[in-house]
Amino acid sequence: MSTSTASSVSARFAALRSRGECALIPFLTAGDPDLATTAEALRVLDRSGADFIELGVPYSDPLADGPTIQAAATRSLQRGTKLDDVLALVKEVSPELTAPIVLFTYYNPILHRGIETFLKDIKAAGVAGLVVPDLPLEEAEGLLVPAAAIGIEVTLLVAPTSPMERIEAIAAQSQGFIYLVSVTGVTGVRSQLQDRVGDLLTRIRTVTDKPIGIGFGIADADQARQVRQWGADAAIVGSAIVKRLAEGTPTEGLAAIADFCQTLKAALK
Amino acid sequence: MTTTPLPQNSAASTTANAPSAVPDALGRFGRFGGKYVPETLMPALAELEAAFWQYRNDADFQGELDHLLKDYVGRPSPLYCAERLSDRYARPDGTGPQIYLKREDLNHTGAHKINNAIAQALLAKRMGKQRIIAETGAGQHGVATATVCARFGLDCVIYMGVHDMERQALNVFRMRLMGAEVRPVSAGTGTLKDATSEAIRDWVTNVETTHYILGSVAGPHPYPMMVRDFHAIIGQETREQCQAIWGGLPDILMACVGGGSNAMGLFHEFVGEASVRLIGVEAAGEGADTDKHAATLTKGEVGVLHGAMSYLLQDRDGQVIEAHSISAGLDYPGVGPEHAYLKDTGRAEYYSVTDAQALDAFQWVSRLEGIIPALETSHAFAYLDTLCPTLEGSPRIVINCSGRGDKDVQTVAKALDLR
Numbered sequence: 001m002s003t004s005t006a007s008s009v010s011a012r013f014a015a016l017r018s019r020g021e022c023a024l025i026p027f028l029t030a031g032d033p034d035l036a037t038t039a040e041a042l043r044v045l046d047r048s049g050a051d052f053i054e055l056g057v058p059y060s061d062p063l064a065d066g067p068t069i070q071a072a073a074t075r076s077l078q079r080g081t082k083l084d085d086v087l088a089l090v091k092e093v094s095p096e097l098t099a100p101i102v103l104f105t106y107y108n109p110i111l112h113r114g115i116e117t118f119l120k121d122i123k124a125a126g127v128a129g130l131v132v133p134d135l136p137l138e139e140a141e142g143l144l145v146p147a148a149a150i151g152i153e154v155t156l157l158v159a160p161t162s163p164m165e166r167i168e169a170i171a172a173q174s175q176g177f178i179y180l181v182s183v184t185g186v187t188g189v190r191s192q193l194q195d196r197v198g199d200l201l202t203r204i205r206t207v208t209d210k211p212i213g214i215g216f217g218i219a220d221a222d223q224a225r226q227v228r229q230w231g232a233d234a235a236i237v238g239s240a241i242v243k244r245l246a247e248g249t250p251t252e253g254l255a256a257i258a259d260f261c262q263t264l265k266a267a268l269k
Numbered sequence: 270m271t272t273t274p275l276p277q278n279s280a281a282s283t284t285a286n287a288p289s290a291v292p293d294a295l296g297r298f299g300r301f302g303g304k305y306v307p308e309t310l311m312p313a314l315a316e317l318e319a320a321f322w323q324y325r326n327d328a329d330f331q332g333e334l335d336h337l338l339k340d341y342v343g344r345p346s347p348l349y350c351a352e353r354l355s356d357r358y359a360r361p362d363g364t365g366p367q368i369y370l371k372r373e374d375l376n377h378t379g380a381h382k383i384n385n386a387i388a389q390a391l392l393a394k395r396m397g398k399q400r401i402i403a404e405t406g407a408g409q410h411g412v413a414t415a416t417v418c419a420r421f422g423l424d425c426v427i428y429m430g431v432h433d434m435e436r437q438a439l440n441v442f443r444m445r446l447m448g449a450e451v452r453p454v455s456a457g458t459g460t461l462k463d464a465t466s467e468a469i470r471d472w473v474t475n476v477e478t479t480h481y482i483l484g485s486v487a488g489p490h491p492y493p494m495m496v497r498d499f500h501a502i503i504g505q506e507t508r509e510q511c512q513a514i515w516g517g518l519p520d521i522l523m524a525c526v527g528g529g530s531n532a533m534g535l536f537h538e539f540v541g542e543a544s545v546r547l548i549g550v551e552a553a554g555e556g557a558d559t560d561k562h563a564a565t566l567t568k569g570e571v572g573v574l575h576g577a578m579s580y581l582l583q584d585r586d587g588q589v590i591e592a593h594s595i596s597a598g599l600d601y602p603g604v605g606p607e608h609a610y611l612k613d614t615g616r617a618e619y620y621s622v623t624d625a626q627a628l629d630a631f632q633w634v635s636r637l638e639g640i641i642p643a644l645e646t647s648h649a650f651a652y653l654d655t656l657c658p659t660l661e662g663s664p665r666i667v668i669n670c671s672g673r674g675d676k677d678v679q680t681v682a683k684a685l686d687l688r
Contacts, residue, residue, distance in 0.1 A: 060588040061462070061574065063469050064307045070456060083586050107305055108573045112587030134305045134573070138295060159309035161476060166311065184309055185474035 007100050009052065009129040009153045009176030013211040013233060016051060022228040022268040023051035025213060026261055027104065027238035028245065029072035030055055030089065031081030037250040039093050041257060045241075046097040048258045049265025053097070054131065054236060057086055057105035064106075064133035066188025068239035072246060083109055087125040094126035102129035102155070102176070107139075115143055119150045129153040129176045137170050144173060155179050155213075160200060164207075171208035177233060178204065181216045188239045189219035198230040205231070221267035228268050235268060291610065296490020299613060301606035304489040306469070306576045313476045318491040320396050325498070330395065334388055341420065342383050344502065346372045348510035348667070353637040354650075358657035366657050369519070370640070370670040371507055371535065378413050380643065380672030381500060381531045386413035386482055388499040390421050393480035400424045400479040404468040406433055406461030406527070407598030407645060408440025409672055410484030415449035425449040428468045432459040433597045439676050458591045461527075461601045465575050485528025486605035489576030493605050500534025507667055508538050520664035521546040523656070524671065525648040526619065527563070527599035529608045531671035540616060549608060550652045552594035553621035563592035564621040565604040566612050574603040580612075595624040595684060596644035596677075624684075626651040631674060631681055643672035644680065 016023050026045050030038050038055075045053055058073035058081055065073070094101055103122055110118045110132065122130070130152050135143065137156060147154045153176035158167050161184055171178055182197045183190060197214065204212055214227045215236025227235040244260055245253040291298040304314055324330040338344040351368045359365035373381035386403075393401060401423045405411030411427040418425035427444055431453045434441050444451050457463035465488075472481040486493045486500075504522075511519050522539060524532035526549035539545040554562035562568065565580050572581030574589055582590040582602035592602040611617035622630075627644060630651035635641045642650060649668050656666075674681075 060457070061466055063466055063575075064473070066470075074456070077588065108581070108583065108589070109587035111573055111578075112570070112583060112585075133307055134576075136304060136306065136308050136311050138311075139303055139305055157308045159307070159311075161309050161312045163312060170308070181307075181309060183474075184476055186470050 007128060009100055009102065009155070012051065012100055013177055017211065017233065022232060023213070023234035024049055024261065024265045024268055025052045025054050025102070025215070025234050025236040026050050026241045026257070027054040027056060027236065029058055029069060029076055029242055030086040031058055031076035031079060032072040032242070032246060033075065033250060034079060035081065035085055035089055037245070037254070039089055040254055041245060042093045042097060044254050044258045045261050046099045048261035050099045050261055051234070052102055053099045054102045054104050054238070055086070055090065057083060057103060057109060059106040059109065062106060064186055066186040066239060068243050069187050072242045083113070087121055090125040090127055100128035101126065102131060103127045104131045104133070107132050107135045110143070116146055119147055119152055123150050123152055127152065129155055131155050131157070131179060133157065137166070137173060140173065144175070148175065157181055158204065160184050160194070160196060164203065167204055168207045171204060171210060174210060177211040177213050178208065179236070180204065180212050180214045180232070182214050183217045185216070187216050190217035191219070193217060193223055193226055201230050201232060221263045224264045225267040235264070237264060291607065292490060292494050296494065298607045298610035301577070301579050301609040302490055302493055303578050304576060305573045305578065306489045307473055309473045310476060310489070313472070314489055314491065316396070320392055321491055321495050324392060324395060330391060334391055337387055338384070338502065342377045342387065343375060345506045346375050348372070348507060348514065351638050354634065357637065358653065364663045366660055367663055367665045368653070369665065369667045371503060371667055373503060373531065373669060373671045374640070374642065374646070374673040378409070378416050379675065380409040380413065381503060381534060381669070382410040382413035382484060383416065384502060384534065385484065385496050385499040385530065386410065387417045389480070389482040390417040390423065393423065393482070394421060396480060398478060398480035400475065401482055402426045402428065402468050402471050402479055403482045403484055404428045404461065404464040405484065406464065406600060407596065407643070408433070408437040408444070408676060409598060409643070411449070411451070412440050412443050414482050414484070415444040415447040418449060419447040426471065427451045428454050428464040428471070430459040430461060430464045431455045433461065433464070436680050437597055437676055438679070460592070461597065462589065462592070469575065485530045486533045486607060487528040487575060487577060487603060493577065493607055496530055497533040497537055497607060500530055501537045503531070503534035503669065504536065504538030507535060511665070511667070515665065518542055518545055519667045521548060521666040523548045523550065523649050523652065523666060524669035525550050525599060525645045526566070526604060526608060527552070527601050527645060528603070529605035531669050533605060533607055535667070535669045536611070536617065540611070547611065547617035548652070548656070549617055549619045550648045551619060551621040552596055552599035552627070552648055553623045554593040554595070556623055557621050561593035562621070563594040563599050563601060565602060566608060566619040567621050569604070577606045579604055579606040579609040595627065595680065596648065598643070598645040599648065620652055620655070622648050622651040628681060628684055631677070640670065641674035642670060643674045644677040646671045647674070
């Protein structure tokens with residue numbers, strides 16, 4: 001086991017909070033353009049200011065994703081990426097990383113492997129946390145309970161449409177942090193973030209002390225700065241990273257995400 | 270290996286007398302169903318369910334719906350005694366199955382789909398949603414939705430796979446003629462599965478102003494329950510018509526199953542009648558033992574797609590597999606959760622027929638009865654050749670003649686040319 005309490009998601013957030021830092025959580029689609037590049041991208045992001053890394057397991061029907069991440073998942077699956085390949089990669093690379101890995105996967109691959117087996121396998125690979133975008137609170141109990149027992153933190157999402165009583169219930173159950181979806185919509189860069197996200201963040205603060213990360217739609221350093229000014233604990237940046245990594249050769253892509261990651265982190269300090 | 274994460278509720282362990290009591294409050298039919306959707310949609314699903322319960326027994330709503338079903342849709346649809354089709358299976362001693370067709374193909378727009386579309390449009394109006402979205406495979410649900418949106422003056426966007434737009438070009442034209450915007454979906458396989466995903470993405474994005482008229486007994490709760498209930502009139506009329514014609518129940522009900530809306534519409538009224546056999550016929554494509562089929566209940570494993578737990582065509586990693594059927598309306602790797610439940614409880618039986626068998630039935634039903642059935646519906650007819658030789662006496666079979674085949678003539682002509 002490569003994970004310890006020190007590298008759990010909540011422990012890492014506690015350390016960041018004590019330094020007054022807003023965390024940067026970049027996202028990668030595993031296996032796009034290929035697994036070797038994903039491995040190198042994990043190292044590059046870790047060196048370039050990432051506090052956590054969200055690693056997406058490619059899925060055939062990514063309902064919550066916009067065109068950029070859909071296309072990355074399709075490319076990855078067309079290359080034959082399997083869940084076991086992704087976990088082998090995490091196992092190989094995670095001991096070298098400071099940033100804990102949060103796995104992002106749709107529910108069916110978890111269900112198909114079997115919840116207990118899935119959790120045991122990702123834990124053994126060194127995964128610290130889990131985000132399942134199509135598993136709302138009502139369906140999550142069957143995952144939350146065994147995950148807590150095995151030491152995987154399952155983070156739940158809240159949306160701009162969530163009423164306050166739901167937010168309170170979700171915040172109570174969410175582990176590691178609370179994932180605040182910044183738009184009514186799917187993943188993908190937006191030209192600007194809605195002001196109501198800041199209000200929503202303030203309201204969530206009234207019902208929980210847990211860290212809050214904002215994601216879906218953050219495109220650049222200005223928006224990352226906005227997220228920090230709203231008082232979020234983390235900015236999650238997905239499509240903007242995936243798109244940069246996919247442009248040009250893998251070497252060019254890696255250089256581009258290193259630059260971008262440093263720029264984002266600078267905006268969050 | 271497949272596991273089920275959630276405890277079975279009490280309904281799952283009860284016998285065939287109880288299934289009409291499903292789903293439970295969480296939208297579960299035994300272990301199937303539920304709401305596996307992004308959080309953004311959860312409040313909208315709750316709002317929809319509340320509206321459904323509010324208006325389901327509301328006299329104004331029901332009055333308006335009944336009026337439209339009668340004068341606009343043309344209900345009740347006839348229960349027609351298909352004599353020449355019955356003769357095909359007559360034995361030398363004169364006995365043999367008596368085959369009746371529930372003529373949903375005679376509804377306005379040519380299929381059962383409008384029963385649900387018109388009811389959901391009325392619901393959307395009362396919920397104050399002016400924009401409607403829908404997915405479509407064969408185009409029948411898209412046409413039904415475009416039709417009711419024209420009738421009520423609602424904005425309408427239909428998502429349709431590029432592959433389906435090609436094989437159902439006539440329906441694309443009809444939708445556009447009635448003012449709908451048809452958005453091509455090229456992602457994935459360019460069929461119904463991808464059109465449904467894209468419709469859900471649109472709904473996640475525009476949920477505050479938009480109602481999603483989902484066209485099958487699939488998707489997250491409350492859709493499987495609501496769509497079933499809006500189609501239940503098919504079975505209710507059938508019961509009355511059987512009573513009027515021969516004073517009893519039918520012996521066998523048969524319908525094609527893609528997502529399963531026409532089958533649930535016919536079955537629901539009779540689920541509690543243990544003497545009535547319920548048979549669903551899926552699309553076996555090039556053969557249920559090949560990798561080109563859509564026989565989800567026959568060959569699938571338990572999984573989650575488009576918000577519901579049900580049977581699903583998937584690979585060893587839980588990735589959804591491409592379905593195949595000559596019929597665009599059955600070309601779907603999932604199936605409504607209540608069908609999964611009826612299969613597991615043993616209350617309904619599910620079989621499959623191939624593209625070739627469906628093509629044959631398309632032709633012999635046309636020649637024997639002067640009724641050109643939709644390719645989807647042809648699957649139910651095709652199973653008669655397998656079923657009838659196993660029957661004794663003169664049982665009464667009701668087939669849901671769920672749609673007309675005009676939309677399919679080009680596809681069929683092309684397939685026959687290749688033979």
